[in-house]
Amino acid sequence: MISALPIMLPAYAEIFLLAAACAILILDVYCGERWRGLSYALSLATLAGCAVCTAYVMGMTGGEVAYTFNGMFVSDRMASVLKLFAYLGVALCLVYSRAYLRERNLLKGEYFVLVLLATLGMMVMMSANHFLTVYLGLELMSLCLYTLVALNRESTAATEAAMKYFVLGALASGLLLYGMSILYGTTGSLEITSVANALRGGASGSRTILAFGLVFLVAGIAFKLGVVPFHMWIPDVYHGAPTAVTLFLGAAPKLAAFAMAMRLLVGAAGSPPLALDWQMMLVLLSVLSMAVGNLAAIAQSNIKRMLAYSTIAHMGFMLLGLASGVVDGNRLSAPGAYGAAMFYALTYMLMSLVAFGMVVVLSRAGYEAEHISDFRGLNRRSPWFAAMMMLAMFSLAGIPPLVGFYAKLAVLSAVIEAGHVWLAVVAVAFSLIGAFYYLRVVKLMYFDEPTQQGPVRPQLDTGVLLSANGLALLALGVFPGALMQLCLSAIKGLGSI
Amino acid sequence: MHNTTHWLSLAVWVPIGAGLLILMTGGDRRAGVARILALAGSIAGFLVTLPLAADFDRRSSTMQFVELAPWIERFQVNYHLGVDGISVLFILLNSFITVLVVIAGWEVIRDRVAQYMSAFLVMSGLLNGTFAALDAVLFYVFFEATLIPMYLIIGIWGGPNRVYAALKFFLYTLLGSLLLLVAFLYLYSRSGGSFAVLDYHTLPLPLDAQIVLFVAFLLAFAVKVPMWPVHTWLPDAHVEAPTGGSAVLAAILLKLGAYGFIRFSLPILPDASHYLAPLMITLSLVAIVYIGLVALVQTDMKKLIAYSSIAHMGFVTLGMFLFNAYGVEGALVQMISHGFVSAALFLCVGVMYDRMHSRNIADYGGLVNTMPKFASFMMLFALANCGLPATSGFVGEFMVIMGAMQFDFWVAFLAATTLITGAAYTLWLYKRVIYGAIANPRVAELTDAGPRELLVLGALAIAVLWLGLHPAPFTEFMHVSVENLLKHVAAGKL
Numbered sequence: 001m002i003s004a005l006p007i008m009l010p011a012y013a014e015i016f017l018l019a020a021a022c023a024i025l026i027l028d029v030y031c032g033e034r035w036r037g038l039s040y041a042l043s044l045a046t047l048a049g050c051a052v053c054t055a056y057v058m059g060m061t062g063g064e065v066a067y068t069f070n071g072m073f074v075s076d077r078m079a080s081v082l083k084l085f086a087y088l089g090v091a092l093c094l095v096y097s098r099a100y101l102r103e104r105n106l107l108k109g110e111y112f113v114l115v116l117l118a119t120l121g122m123m124v125m126m127s128a129n130h131f132l133t134v135y136l137g138l139e140l141m142s143l144c145l146y147t148l149v150a151l152n153r154e155s156t157a158a159t160e161a162a163m164k165y166f167v168l169g170a171l172a173s174g175l176l177l178y179g180m181s182i183l184y185g186t187t188g189s190l191e192i193t194s195v196a197n198a199l200r201g202g203a204s205g206s207r208t209i210l211a212f213g214l215v216f217l218v219a220g221i222a223f224k225l226g227v228v229p230f231h232m233w234i235p236d237v238y239h240g241a242p243t244a245v246t247l248f249l250g251a252a253p254k255l256a257a258f259a260m261a262m263r264l265l266v267g268a269a270g271s272p273p274l275a276l277d278w279q280m281m282l283v284l285l286s287v288l289s290m291a292v293g294n295l296a297a298i299a300q301s302n303i304k305r306m307l308a309y310s311t312i313a314h315m316g317f318m319l320l321g322l323a324s325g326v327v328d329g330n331r332l333s334a335p336g337a338y339g340a341a342m343f344y345a346l347t348y349m350l351m352s353l354v355a356f357g358m359v360v361v362l363s364r365a366g367y368e369a370e371h372i373s374d375f376r377g378l379n380r381r382s383p384w385f386a387a388m389m390m391l392a393m394f395s396l397a398g399i400p401p402l403v404g405f406y407a408k409l410a411v412l413s414a415v416i417e418a419g420h421v422w423l424a425v426v427a428v429a430f431s432l433i434g435a436f437y438y439l440r441v442v443k444l445m446y447f448d449e450p451t452q453q454g455p456v457r458p459q460l461d462t463g464v465l466l467s468a469n470g471l472a473l474l475a476l477g478v479f480p481g482a483l484m485q486l487c488l489s490a491i492k493g494l495g496s497i
Numbered sequence: 498m499h500n501t502t503h504w505l506s507l508a509v510w511v512p513i514g515a516g517l518l519i520l521m522t523g524g525d526r527r528a529g530v531a532r533i534l535a536l537a538g539s540i541a542g543f544l545v546t547l548p549l550a551a552d553f554d555r556r557s558s559t560m561q562f563v564e565l566a567p568w569i570e571r572f573q574v575n576y577h578l579g580v581d582g583i584s585v586l587f588i589l590l591n592s593f594i595t596v597l598v599v600i601a602g603w604e605v606i607r608d609r610v611a612q613y614m615s616a617f618l619v620m621s622g623l624l625n626g627t628f629a630a631l632d633a634v635l636f637y638v639f640f641e642a643t644l645i646p647m648y649l650i651i652g653i654w655g656g657p658n659r660v661y662a663a664l665k666f667f668l669y670t671l672l673g674s675l676l677l678l679v680a681f682l683y684l685y686s687r688s689g690g691s692f693a694v695l696d697y698h699t700l701p702l703p704l705d706a707q708i709v710l711f712v713a714f715l716l717a718f719a720v721k722v723p724m725w726p727v728h729t730w731l732p733d734a735h736v737e738a739p740t741g742g743s744a745v746l747a748a749i750l751l752k753l754g755a756y757g758f759i760r761f762s763l764p765i766l767p768d769a770s771h772y773l774a775p776l777m778i779t780l781s782l783v784a785i786v787y788i789g790l791v792a793l794v795q796t797d798m799k800k801l802i803a804y805s806s807i808a809h810m811g812f813v814t815l816g817m818f819l820f821n822a823y824g825v826e827g828a829l830v831q832m833i834s835h836g837f838v839s840a841a842l843f844l845c846v847g848v849m850y851d852r853m854h855s856r857n858i859a860d861y862g863g864l865v866n867t868m869p870k871f872a873s874f875m876m877l878f879a880l881a882n883c884g885l886p887a888t889s890g891f892v893g894e895f896m897v898i899m900g901a902m903q904f905d906f907w908v909a910f911l912a913a914t915t916l917i918t919g920a921a922y923t924l925w926l927y928k929r930v931i932y933g934a935i936a937n938p939r940v941a942e943l944t945d946a947g948p949r950e951l952l953v954l955g956a957l958a959i960a961v962l963w964l965g966l967h968p969a970p971f972t973e974f975m976h977v978s979v980e981n982l983l984k985h986v987a988a989g990k991l
Binding site: 339379383394399400401405406409410412413416417421424425428429431432435436439442443446447480481484485488 | 523567568569570571572574609612634637638641642644645648649652653659660663664667668671672675676678679682683685686
């Protein structure tokens with residue numbers, strides 16, 4: 001069946017994006033400042049085109065697993081779903097941040113190209129079936145992100161953040177490569193499917209050496225997800241980067257990092273004896289992240305830093321799902337657990353877009369709404385956007401009927417199914433602590449009087465999409481079933497499960 | 498039987514829909530529209546609950562007006578609503594109180610009227626959903642979602658220390674309910690993938706698992722009731738909340754905890770309930786005796802009534818863990834009665850506060866001279882709070898004491914001390930506020946309760962007297978369901 005398809009089919013979306021990004025790069029040079037709107041429109045059109053390509057690939061393969069480039073690249077349902085959500089996240093970022101960047105004179109042609117190439121990197125990570133492909137995608141994404149953080153050349157904070165991000169990111173890449181090389185040394189292959197087969201046989205290499213390699217893999221993944229103790233860069237980078245870039249950093253790259261974890265850990269080393277090793281590591285990382293993220297967030301007065309620590313806590317919670325797949329030496333509950341983690345990653349992206357989107361919208365020309373107190377009295381200034389931010393905060397806190405609750409429900413259910421009731425209790429205890437700082441934002445918006453005057457009037461497109469984004473948190477909270485089912489079927493469609 | 502009715506869905510969604518509609522009216526320029534819409538919405542919400550009472554089959558203990566539709570298929574979560582004799586009255590009570598609260602806030606609330614009315618109507622719908630939910634996740638969603646409007650009500654329209662009170666209310670309740678979620682997920686795992694509450698009733702569970710689950714449920718529901726020693730959020734929340742918020746909090750939200758015990762703890766964990774009954778009875782008696790004494794020394798009217806609420810809710814939890822028909826039915830009657838009486842007392846305080854802007858007992862005195870009509874209504878509610886025969890307060894307390902007598906003399910004896918302390922703090926409050934010479938010149942200038950206030954108090958007075966003089970129509974609803982519950986609890990699961 002597969003042989004009947006065109007050879008390059010699984011990578012159509014990537015090829016299209018690369019071509020379009022190059023075209024935009026050249027076009028923008030000739031069009032210049034006056035026609036910057038064209039680059040913007042073309043970037044959005046490119047993302048739409050990618051969505052069409054991905055949908056076409058999905059239709060042609062019927063959601064089945066399809067390989068190309070000698071098995072280095074795979075298209076399956078998980079990759080397609082994650083990509084579609086990544087396009088959505090990137091497109092929303094572009095819309096939300098346009099006014100912000102233009103007011104700061106940062107809306108340059110390279111911004112669009114870097115965003116698009118970073119997206120390409122994410123897509124490659126999502127579809128990787130080879131250690132080198134993972135690495136290639138990761139580096140493409142990361143290098144674009146480092147540059148985006150430093151987009152504002154004149155800002156020392158941004159430059160410092162970019163340097164920090166780059167140095168630590170390079171270190172993490174090194175760790176990841178080292179882990180991959182150990183797995184390569186023991187299994188003799190870099191292709192994820194063959195590594196998995198070799199490891200399933202159990203014949204290759206001692207478990208100590210494999211576990212040693214896994215430690216480095218997990219460290220690399222943990223860095224990209226930003227979980228404790230590899231989280232140091234997150235607050236500084238989120239804080240230092242222009243808010244529009246923070247918005248971008250907090251959204252789609254998380255999906256890519258989730259995909260990397262799925263490909264490397266579940267795809268390559270997901271079979272039982274070895275899975276127990278990395279599951280233990282993930283549990284440790286997860287508990288530490290929830291503790292540090294939630295506790296440190298309380299102490300923040302800068303909203304970007306607060307949301308950065310909140311990200312750390314959320315990624316920790318999401319890892320709990322990944323850590324609950326293999327139970328009693330079998331993978332029967334694996335699709336449910338990984339599906340829960342995927343649901344968590346997708347919904348987290350939507351929540352983070354609303355929260356950071358609001359920070360972007362509140363910033364005006366020459367003014368950065370960076371302090372939590374900038375949200376003071378927002379309900380007086382703009383009841384509608386205050387309500388949107390409230391939805392995001394309650395959703396992040398995991399209060400029903402918002403979608404954040406179902407994400408927590410799904411993950412906790414997987415954790416308990418795996419028999420770790422104590423872990424679930426720890427997780428909810430930290431959620432309770434987390435609720436405090438989200439409630440503080442709601443308190444400032446609703447219970448306090450505004451210190452700044454004037455209504456909040458974002459551009460029409462931003463306003464409409466941000467509202468739709470916020471209401472989606474509620475709508476998905478009332479009807480979470482379809483998305484949950486989609487995540488489950490995406491995970492079930494993986495070749496390795 | 499009642500396969501195709503959607504009265505329960507209407508009871509849930511009519512108020513929520515009306516609440517969202519009110520939000521659309523926007524700012525305070527159109528406050529009048531918001532008020533009228535709120536009144537229409539709350540009355541419509543009350544009217545759709547009437548068929549629940551009229552068509553209810555009182556001889557059946559099964560769930561009625563059942564609605565079942567798949568909701569989240571991934572986890573076999575269903576949109577499963579239904580009521581039995583235990584829950585149906587609370588939906589009626591809640592919808593009734595909502596109408597009164599909307600009327601009570603009519604002129605008093607001038608700031609952000611649409612948001613205020615909307616919050617109350619949405620909360621009313623969510624509370625109805627909590628009482629009607631037969632699916633654990635659905636219950637949890639409604640149970641938790643009520644926190645959001647209440648948080649805003651206390652925080653936006655509350656008194657000077659509202660921020661602290663709102664946060665304390667939210668976090669305290671969330672602490673308990675998160676453990677409830679873990680407990681539900683554990684039951685889901687144990688039952689092989691079901692969130693249906695009725696399935697849990699028959700799910701076999703060993704004693705140690707039952708005890709752990711009981712503790713998780715206890716934390717969730719005890720905070721909500723609230724039971725001593727996790728009651729400290731309530732006085733703060735009551736004192737700071739606006740009048741309507743206090744009324745709904747006392748009348749309905751506190752009942753959620755007690756309802757949780759009767760719907761979840763007792764039938765799902767019968768053996769643990771028996772095993773831990775001494776603990777529950779002790780905590781209840783502490784609430785009745787100790788909190789009653791605490792109420793005696795309060796100088797703030799709302800705080801006094803808040804402590805009185807805790808003591809009265811102690812009666813409810815006491816009655817439930819006596820495992821006899823008098824006790825459980827008495828607890829239910831006490832819940833309904835307390836819903837009327839506490840709401841009425843908070844609304845009375847609201848009437849005074851709107852004129853004097855003080856909750857301090859010392860600022861009052863001699864009110865009977867200037868507000869005679871109001872004074873007579875408050876007299877009735879004060880007496881009902883003491884448990885005077887012919888008022889609703891008497892029926893529940895008497896039944897619970899009877900139940901306690903069957904159980905153990907000394908428990909009954911300690912519980913009965915409330916008849917003295919309750920009378921002492923309520924009547925002393927009444928004496929200091931209403932009687933005596935006019936000490937404060939501002940009291941001399943007060944005007945009596947207006948028609949709007951009299952309407953609200955009159956409606957509650959009728960309810961209090963009706964339940965007091967002729968409780969049979971109320972107890973008929975619950976009788977069969979309670980018997981069935983007791984049979985189930987007595988059989989145990991071991």
